[in-house]
Every structure is written in structure tokens, then in C-alpha cells.
Amino acid sequence: MWGGRFASREDPCFAEFNRSLPFDKELLEYDVEGSIAYARALERAGVLSAAERRRIEKGLRSVAEAHRSDPRRIDGSRAEDVHSYVEEELESRVGELARKLHTGRSRNDQVATDLRLYLRARYRSLESSIDRLLEVLAALAGRHVRVVLPGYTHLQRAQPVLLAHFFLAYGEMLLRDRQRLRQSAARLEVCPLGAGALSGTVYDVDRDRLARDLGFRAASENSMDAVCDRDFVVDYLFLACVLMMHLSRLSEDLVLYSSAEFGFVQMHDSVSTGSSLMPQKKNPDALELIRGKSGRVYGHLLALLTTLKGIPTTYNKDLQEDKEGLFDTVRTLESGLAVMKRVLETMRINPARMKSALEEGYLDATELADYLVAKKVPFRDAHHLVGRIVLHASRLNLRLDQLSLSEYKKFSLLFEQDLFSVLDPDKAVARRRERGGTAPDAVRQALIRFRRQIKRIDD
Numbered sequence: 001m002w003g004g005r006f007a008s009r010e011d012p013c014f015a016e017f018n019r020s021l022p023f024d025k026e027l028l029e030y031d032v033e034g035s036i037a038y039a040r041a042l043e044r045a046g047v048l049s050a051a052e053r054r055r056i057e058k059g060l061r062s063v064a065e066a067h068r069s070d071p072r073r074i075d076g077s078r079a080e081d082v083h084s085y086v087e088e089e090l091e092s093r094v095g096e097l098a099r100k101l102h103t104g105r106s107r108n109d110q111v112a113t114d115l116r117l118y119l120r121a122r123y124r125s126l127e128s129s130i131d132r133l134l135e136v137l138a139a140l141a142g143r144h145v146r147v148v149l150p151g152y153t154h155l156q157r158a159q160p161v162l163l164a165h166f167f168l169a170y171g172e173m174l175l176r177d178r179q180r181l182r183q184s185a186a187r188l189e190v191c192p193l194g195a196g197a198l199s200g201t202v203y204d205v206d207r208d209r210l211a212r213d214l215g216f217r218a219a220s221e222n223s224m225d226a227v228c229d230r231d232f233v234v235d236y237l238f239l240a241c242v243l244m245m246h247l248s249r250l251s252e253d254l255v256l257y258s259s260a261e262f263g264f265v266q267m268h269d270s271v272s273t274g275s276s277l278m279p280q281k282k283n284p285d286a287l288e289l290i291r292g293k294s295g296r297v298y299g300h301l302l303a304l305l306t307t308l309k310g311i312p313t314t315y316n317k318d319l320q321e322d323k324e325g326l327f328d329t330v331r332t333l334e335s336g337l338a339v340m341k342r343v344l345e346t347m348r349i350n351p352a353r354m355k356s357a358l359e360e361g362y363l364d365a366t367e368l369a370d371y372l373v374a375k376k377v378p379f380r381d382a383h384h385l386v387g388r389i390v391l392h393a394s395r396l397n398l399r400l401d402q403l404s405l406s407e408y409k410k411f412s413l414l415f416e417q418d419l420f421s422v423l424d425p426d427k428a429v430a431r432r433r434e435r436g437g438t439a440p441d442a443v444r445q446a447l448i449r450f451r452r453q454i455k456r457i458d459d
Helices: 012-018 021-044 050-069 071-076 082-100 107-143 163-188 207-213 223-228 231-257 285-309 317-346 351-357 365-373 379-396 405-409 417-423 425-430 440-455
Strands: 148-153 156-162
Touching: 021 050, 021 071, 021 082, 021 107, 021 207, 021 317, 050 071, 050 082, 082 107, 107 163, 107 223, 107 231, 107 317, 107 440, 148 163, 148 351, 148 425, 156 163, 156 425, 163 231, 163 440, 231 285, 231 317, 285 317, 365 379, 365 417, 365 425, 405 417, 417 425
Parallel strands: none
Antiparallel strands: 148 156
């Protein structure tokens, strides 16, 4: 491909070090797609006749079909990269005509185009996966609008909330992830093909038409930027990090909730493992792996940012390092979403255990403070007073609803018999009626809005 300038062959050790076919073979279908569009551009430029273009296009489609029918065939090739592999395979079908296809084109603009085409397809698949998980969260919320569980801050029991409210919290995170995805996908829609190695092309390929043929919104404006821009890969890796972070947080909640100490949920056998030593164990390995793999994805983002920060303008071989981390991130993210969907669909929820947990930890203390506020006590004073009552009850090992009215009156004469009505968890939840709150009516309205947002075409 480039040996005319060189008087000796590549060192075998360097050849293997330099070779990217073992991983960039992932781009074969997209390399063929870009090459077909470029062949048509060369026909417009007068480099290829219509008959030559048809032969090349037929040969390229044959290369793609052969790869689909036998994906392992490529592993036997000694080609340097996927671009040279496709060119070699094309030449075996159409002869020396294949050598015309690279006219005015560099592997620099070629790989940048292939990567964008690859990520466009991955964005579509990722959005579908997010939508499926959003639907599962909506279904779970819809089935548990009356189930109350302890809400936590600092991993300490804080206030009662609806289980549906919990599921919708993660729904909001995923809606932001989908919005972030769509914004990143929009920035992807710029075509670098025709930028050449770095300075553009002397051939009249009509880059705007070339961009449209490949489904891009526009052609790139600057040939130097076009061949070295990997912001779109950084965009994908960043949104993947945030999405994996959300999946990891949900995993952590469910790992805790499935432990014997909580017992709020139980993982299905199909997404759990046992112990090689302890027969009783049932481990939430699916969730732990999602949690663990988030760090792997973070690493890929940092690795690419570190690579990009030090390279000068236009293409440098360092950019070969943009692919392995990206491909691994795509696989990790898509499998993580699929596994989380399966976990949520199959887990068993234990409302009785949640209700029992509400009786410990003084989750009704804020309700008692609000009771005093309704009697015109400044909140800070009410907060301090209820703190003293909680301390008194904890010393007696009693719940707040187990203290007598006479004991309450020792702290304030404002307490009346009606104070006990505010200590009910269901009523505490029902009072949070404002938009975004955890009251059943507020959550039902939130669920309606959430389901509408899932179906929205544009964020």
C-alpha cells in the first residue's frame, strides 16, 4: 500500500505492533459503505466510468456479503488494517480496477468516516436499549404506586417514599442519558470523507453530495480538523460513562436491598450465582459486574483523552488507539443495559419487609416537626425540640408512636392527641403532594408524564 518509498521490508516485530486488523475489522461493513459512496463520487469526478463504478460497487458488496457469511475468514489475512483488507479483497474480484478507488482518498479521512458510520449505528441500537429499560422502569413504577419503603440519606433511614418514586428517579436519569445521546448523535453528523490526508482533494467529488449519499447532515468545513477530530468518540465515551454510572448506582441500591439486612428484593436465580464453598449463598453477581464494569468504561474515556491531549494537528498514528477502547465500551454498555433489564424484569419485591423497616429509625420525626410548624412554631425550634424527643425515645427503646401524650406534653403543651395521626408512614407520604413529591397522586401524574416522555421523538 505504501512500500514504494521504502528500500527494506518492515521489521516483523514492528509490523505486528503496527497492525490494527485484529480489532478494526469491526469497521468492515462501514468501510464498504463509505467506499461505495466514494466510488460514486469518483464517477461524478470523471475518475471512474459508470461501468467501472458498477463493477467496483458489485465487488464491494461481494466483500461485505462474504464477511457476513464467514466473519472468521478475515482472521486469516495478514493485511495491516481493515482498509487494506477490503482493498485486497476487492482486487481479487475486480482486478487492477480496485486500485483506482483510492484516488484522492487517504486512510485518514477513510477511517474517520468509518468510525462515524459505525457510531451512528451504535447510537441507534443504544437508544433502543435505553427505551426498553425505560419501559421496564415505567412498568415497575405502575405496579408499585402504593408500596412504601424507607428512603435513605447517608445510607441512614430518612423518610418514607413510594417504591414507584424510587424507580422513577432512575427513569429521570435515563431520560437525561437519552437526551445526552441524541445531542451527541447530532454532532456526529458531519462527513470527513473527501478531506484527503489533511489538505483536501483536487478531484471534483462534490463533498456535499458525498455527505448526503452517506446520510450525513453536512461535509466537514476544515480538512485538517476532519482527519484528526475524535471529539465524537469522546462524546460517546462520556455519555457511556454517565450511563454506566447510573446503572452502577442502581446496581448498588439493589445489591443493598437484596441483602439479608434489607430483604426488600430478591434476585432471580437466572441472574445470580452461588458460592463454590458455601452452599447457602445467592450472590447478585449481575449487579456487581455492572458496578465493576463502570470503572472499565471510565478508563477508556481517560485513555483517549490522554492520547488526544498530546498530538499535533491532523492525523497521527496515536489515533489508532481510539478504537479498542471504543469497541469495548460499546459491548460493555449494550450488555450492561440488557442485563439490567433482565434483573429488573425478574426480581421479586417484598413489600412486607419494606413496611417492617419503616417502623425503625424514626422516619416520622420530620412529620412531628411539621406538626409543630402548623402550630406556628418556627421550624428550627421545632427541629430542635423533636430531636430531643427522638433522643428520649431512643433511650427508652421506643418508637415515636409508642410514647404517651403525657410524655409529649413534657416537651411542649402544643402536643395534642392528633399528633399520632401524623406518625403514619402512608399519611406522611401522602402529604408530599407538590410536583416531584412522593405522594401517590403526585407519583401517578409523574408516571403519566414519564410515559409520555419515553414516547417523545425529540427531547
